[in-house]
Amino acid sequence: MDFFTFLKFLSNVVLPPASLAAGVVLGLVLAAFGWRRLGFWVAALVVAQTVLLSLPPVAAALNAPLEAQARRDTATSAACCYEAIVVLGGGVSPAAPPEVPDPDLTDAADRVWYAARLYHQGVAPRIIVSGGTLLDRPSDPAATEAEGMRRFLVDLGVPSSAIVSEGDSRNTRENVRNVRRLVGDARVALVTSAVHMPRALQLAREAGLNVTGLATDWTAPPQARPVWDTWMPTGGAMGSSAAALHEYMALLFDWRKGATR
16 A cells, blocks of 8 residues: 555545544444443544534534635636646546446536636636546546546537646646646646635645636535525535545645645
């Protein structure tokens, strides 16, 4: 197991829903070895964590500081003109032929749609889509996020000749490093989800990109959701909470400063 894979496992196991399964199993193991009280509290804590993070107000509170920073960055960004629009991976799941012949749009697919809108508005003459695959499918370009995004952009009316695919990166750090090699010192607009924008801009600037952030995929305010999606625990809120906590952990504990170059 390489370090990248280890980090992925670690970040998943401390957040729901994986943390619920891991905590309950650990609690049962502790109880089986005679530490029943400790086992009970471990299991109770992970259940409480899952319920708490599944509440939409909690998810909104966790997302709010990240999105507020993204709004400030976006508000100070120039409307145009850039050498390229850079779309970070995460909006499309790669194809997995033959079982899954086509890429699949995720909850963050707003990134690709927004990039197409910006292109049609004349913000930049080309779009760079950045994202590889965690699977070993080197001979199949459809199994990269970049290719999935390219196909979506073509369907949205962006000429294939205006799209540059960077399909070798596995995470945001590699996204910005590889894009830096493509564009050099050229001025680019970075498109990603609002909750992801603060960390993406931090890494991009560490990599030396001449970058401006244009965020999308904002969290819906309470008045835009039905009442049962505001106060009842939901899977969507749990995913939103986990995504925000992932960003906070990466911002606080990523010790690989300077490794983007």
